[in-house]
Amino acid sequence: MATPTYEIYALKFAGPFTRPASMVTWFQDLDKTAQINYYIFAIRGGGKTIIVDCGCTPQLAQERNLAGYVNPVDVLKRIDIDAQNVKYVVVTHIHFDHISGVELFPRATFFVQEKEFNFWMKNPIAKRAPFLHTTDPVGNRYLAKLKGTKRLQLVRGDKKILPGMELLLAPGHTIGLQVAAVNTEKGRAIVGSDAAHMFSSYRTDIPSAIITDMIAWMKSYEKIRAKASSIDLIFPGHDPALLSNYPNVAEDISRLV
Numbered sequence: 001m002a003t004p005t006y007e008i009y010a011l012k013f014a015g016p017f018t019r020p021a022s023m024v025t026w027f028q029d030l031d032k033t034a035q036i037n038y039y040i041f042a043i044r045g046g047g048k049t050i051i052v053d054c055g056c057t058p059q060l061a062q063e064r065n066l067a068g069y070v071n072p073v074d075v076l077k078r079i080d081i082d083a084q085n086v087k088y089v090v091v092t093h094i095h096f097d098h099i100s101g102v103e104l105f106p107r108a109t110f111f112v113q114e115k116e117f118n119f120w121m122k123n124p125i126a127k128r129a130p131f132l133h134t135t136d137p138v139g140n141r142y143l144a145k146l147k148g149t150k151r152l153q154l155v156r157g158d159k160k161i162l163p164g165m166e167l168l169l170a171p172g173h174t175i176g177l178q179v180a181a182v183n184t185e186k187g188r189a190i191v192g193s194d195a196a197h198m199f200s201s202y203r204t205d206i207p208s209a210i211i212t213d214m215i216a217w218m219k220s221y222e223k224i225r226a227k228a229s230s231i232d233l234i235f236p237g238h239d240p241a242l243l244s245n246y247p248n249v250a251e252d253i254s255r256l257v
C-alpha cells in the first residue's frame, strides 16, 4: 500500500495577543510589539485524524484571562472533528497553551517525548519560577496519571508513529520538544509548534525568547530544515500568518497544505 498523504489544518483557539516583539523573536525589535495567536493543528489522511497539541480548557482560559478564547472542542467541530473520538494526540511540549486541554480528548493516546515528560513531572527545577509560569498544574496532573496506561506513549527521540508521519525530537524551547514530520502532496511538511513562534525563525535562526537550550535549538533548526521538503512547508506555533496567508476552510481555521 502506498504511503498516505496528509492534509494539515491550523485551528486558532485564542488570541490575538499583543506581545513584546523581543519575546517572539529573541532580542529583536526591542521597542516594538508583535501579534500572536494560540493554535492547535489537525492532520488528516489515510483514514486517520491526528491532533497536534491540546489547547486550553475553559477553566484555564478564565484563570489566565485569554482573549478570544473558544473551547478547542468547539473549534474542531467546525471541521467535523469530534474531540471525544480523537485517537491520536501529539503533545509537542508541556507548556500550558499546549497541554492544558489534555482532558478534552478522553479517548486519545498522547505521544510525548520521555525527556519532556520526565522533566516536567519529576525534576524539581520545573517548579522554579521561570518554568512554573509556563505550566498548567491541572493538565500536568492529568497527563501524569496516564503513565503506565496505553493512553500515554513516551517517545525516545525520533519515531515513526504512522505511515508517512514521524515525530522528531527538536529541543531548545523546552528540553524535549518534538515536531511532526508529515507526508503531504507537496512533500514532507513539519508541524513545528514552538520550535518557532513565527515563520521568520526558520530563515533567520532567531527563536522566541523562551529558551531552555539555545545550542540545542540551533541544531534543531538544522534538523528541521534538512527534513522538510521546502522551507515553505515548515509551520510555526503562534504566527498570525498561519491563518491570514492560507485558505480559510471555516472560521479561524486554515488549510496549510
Ligand SMILES: [Zn+2]
Pocket: 095, 097, 098, 194, 237, 238
Ligand atoms: Zn506555545
